Amino acid sequence: xxxxxxxxxxxxxxxxxxxxxxxxxxxxxxxxxxxxxxxxxxxxxxxxxxxxxxxxxxxxxxxxxxxxxxxxxxxxxxxxxxxxxxxxxxxxxxxxxxxxxxxxxxxxxxxxxxxxxxxxxxxxxxxxxxxxxxxxxxxxxxxxxxxxxxxxxxxxxxxxxxxxxxxxxxxxxxxxxxxxxxxxxxxxxxxxxxxxxxxxxxxxxxxxxxxxxxxxxxxxxxxxxxxxxxxxxxxxxxxxxx
Amino acid sequence: xxxxxxxxxxxxxxxxxxxxxxxxxxxxxxxxxxxxxxxxxxxxxxxxxxxxxxxxxxxxxxxxxxxxxxxxxxxxxxxxxxxxxxxxxxxxxxxxxxxxxxxxxxxxxxxxxxxxxxxxxxxxxxxxxxxxxxxxxxxxxxxxxxxxxxxxxxxxxxxxxxxxxxxxxxxxxxxxxxxxxxxxxxxxxxxxxxxxxxxxxxxxxxxxxxxxxxxxxxxxxxxxxxxxxxxxxxxxxxxxxxxxxxxxxxxxxxxxxxxxxxxxxxxxxxxxxxxxxxxxxxxxxxxxxxxxxxxxxxxxxxxxxxxxxxxxxxxxxxxxx
Numbered sequence: 414x415x416x417x418x419x420x421x422x423x424x425x426x427x428x429x430x431x432x433x434x435x436x437x438x439x440x441x442x443x444x445x446x447x448x449x450x451x452x453x454x455x456x457x458x459x460x461x462x463x464x465x466x467x468x469x470x471x472x473x474x475x476x477x478x479x480x481x482x483x484x485x486x487x488x489x490x491x492x493x494x495x496x497x498x499x500x501x502x503x504x505x506x507x508x509x510x511x512x513x514x515x516x517x518x519x520x521x522x523x524x525x526x527x528x529x530x531x532x533x534x535x536x537x538x539x540x541x542x543x544x545x546x547x548x549x550x551x552x553x554x555x556x557x558x559x560x561x562x563x564x565x566x567x568x569x570x571x572x573x574x575x576x577x578x579x580x581x582x583x584x585x586x587x588x589x590x591x592x593x594x595x596x597x598x599x600x601x602x603x604x605x606x607x608x609x610x611x612x613x614x615x616x617x618x619x620x621x622x623x624x625x626x627x628x629x630x631x632x633x634x635x636x637x638x639x640x641x642x643x644x645x646x647x648x649x650x651x652x653x654x655x
Numbered sequence: 656x657x658x659x660x661x662x663x664x665x666x667x668x669x670x671x672x673x674x675x676x677x678x679x680x681x682x683x684x685x686x687x688x689x690x691x692x693x694x695x696x697x698x699x700x701x702x703x704x705x706x707x708x709x710x711x712x713x714x715x716x717x718x719x720x721x722x723x724x725x726x727x728x729x730x731x732x733x734x735x736x737x738x739x740x741x742x743x744x745x746x747x748x749x750x751x752x753x754x755x756x757x758x759x760x761x762x763x764x765x766x767x768x769x770x771x772x773x774x775x776x777x778x779x780x781x782x783x784x785x786x787x788x789x790x791x792x793x794x795x796x797x798x799x800x801x802x803x804x805x806x807x808x809x810x811x812x813x814x815x816x817x818x819x820x821x822x823x824x825x826x827x828x829x830x831x832x833x834x835x836x837x838x839x840x841x842x843x844x845x846x847x848x849x850x851x852x853x854x855x856x857x858x859x860x861x862x863x864x865x866x867x868x869x870x871x872x873x874x875x876x877x878x879x880x881x882x883x884x885x886x887x888x889x890x891x892x893x894x895x896x897x898x899x900x901x902x903x904x905x906x907x908x909x910x911x912x913x914x915x916x917x918x919x920x921x922x923x924x925x926x927x928x929x930x931x932x933x934x935x936x937x938x939x940x941x942x943x944x945x946x947x948x949x950x951x952x953x954x955x956x957x958x959x960x961x962x963x964x965x966x967x968x969x970x971x972x973x974x975x976x
Contacts, residue, residue, distance in 0.1 A: 450821070451793075451821040451822075451823050451824065452791055452792040452793060452819075452820060452821045452824065453791045453792070550696060551694070551695045551696055552694070574819075577818065577819065577847070578694060578695040578818060578847045579694050579695065579847070580693070580694035580697075580847075580862065580970070580974065581694075581849055581967040581970050581971050582908075582970075582971045582974050583694070585908040585909055585971075588909050589895070592891065592892035592895070592909075593892065595892070596892050596893075606819070606820070606821055606822060606825075607848070608822055608911075609850075609909075609910060609911040612909075612911040612912045613891070613909050613911075631912060632912070642911060642912075643911070644822055644850075647821075647822050647823065648822065648823055648826065651821065651822075651823045
């Protein structure tokens with residue numbers, strides 16, 4: 414399988430409402446792919462299908478070469494996932510969170526120990542290892558959540574609005590981590606409401622009313638829509654869908 | 656006649672050992688859109704709760720529309736509209752029932768102040784019998800704004816109205832705010848989106864309970880002191896890493912299509928003058944140097960330009976200090 418993600422005519426209906434309407438595209442290994450759209454455009458539904466949480470109504474998708482329709486459990490094991498809304502257990506310490514996720518993904522105890530040390534050092538969290546996650550600043554928590562999502566060395570990571578509400582510096586430090594992961598060959602699929610972040614992606618797609626209305630590099634997209642920045646592209650495309 | 660719509664003086668508030676707001680002072684003029692700009696945890700919501708009389712400050716004083724937030728809280732609550740950060744309406748009531756409820760609580764009717772909300776409410780009208788809980792994010796936000804406005808408040812408090820809302824709905828929301836300002840309502844709005852700062856008349860940049868700067872958005876960006884460049888090449892990850900190593904004191908962060916490179920102010924600034932004109936003359940020599948450096952590092956399709964600071968450049972800079 415050449416593609417990290419391959420989607421063909423993927424569809425999801427709820428009653429007579431079509432949330433995702435026969436979308437097709439591919440994501441290459443090591444690519445940072447921006448998955449954009451207005452609220453209610455169908456992004457979350459599509460992401461749920463790709464992460465094995467929701468059964469498609471039609472079409473097919475392969476994530477890391479695995480059919481999401483037939484083997485959703487295997488998909489879950491091969492991917493990392495991080496959401497702004499929920500990632501870490503706040504009542505557990507930093508170390509306990511790492512151990513928990515390591516355990517869930519079936520890592521050996523010795524591996525978890527070694528990885529914990531590396532991770533704490535990299536994020537400079539050693540002094541806080543035994544503190545509750547609830548007490549950490551949001552920015553640190555998000556960096557920790559991302560690193561935990563990479564713990565079992567998935568080749569593909571889904572990031573659902575990872576940077577909402579964090580300060581501009583932390584937001585960029587977070588993108589440093591994303592760039593670094595991509596540099597190491599990890600494929601990243603990212604949703605965001607920050608249009609400057611759309612520019613950091615290799616390619617972006619914009620979803621409107623369940624369909625992919627545009628898919629290209631940010632540069633080409635700006636050319637196509639004669640727009641100054643991605644914010645303008647988004648407004649031109651997504652206005653009809655809001 | 657009072658001259659300030661909101662007056663906050665030396666406000667502090669701690670939750671146990673956590674100092675949420677530290678000695679914060681600012682004024683908002685009548686009819687102004689004033690932005691509290693800062694990330695989660697900066698103290699924005701605590702300030703809102705103090706100014707709307709929902710929380711007592713540990714120290715300091717504040718007044719809204721000439722009324723003390725502690726002494727005159729009953730009268731104050733009649734004069735303000737408050738839209739909290741989390742969706743606060745009754746999810747099981749319809750759009751119309753929610754609006755009716757808020758009108759009743761404030762002893763008024765929808766009809767009486769309809770003119771104020773008409774522009775917003777017409778967009779909700781097709782869904783007026785829908786339960787509020789079943790609305791989309793953008794629609795919920797519009798309904799919450801209508802409910803906060805229905806008693807024609809003198810001062811409107813909007814706590815992070817844009818969080819989790821897509822750029823299109825956010826833009827529409829700001830257009831509504833600008834129209835409201837023309838109806839003589841003072842607006843205090845908070846946001847974690849720095850680009851929204853430019854839509855305010857004046858802003859306070861807030862970080863960890865403290866104000867970093869108060870000014871017009873233009874004033875804040877004009878105050879940026881360091882030589883600043885925009886750069887791009889085919890490999891942005893390596894570009895950013897390489898530019899950080901360009902010289903001591905160099906900072907580099909992704910800013911949309913380009914990375915912004917800020918050089919140390921002292922390295923390029925002459926000792927006699929700090930005028931921006933002088934530093935920009937010096938920066939023009941720097942561009943070929945940066946370009947050459949990137950070429951030796953093996954970058955391709957290099958582009959280096961002078962650029963002006965955005966609010967985010969300024970915020971990052973103020974965080975460093």
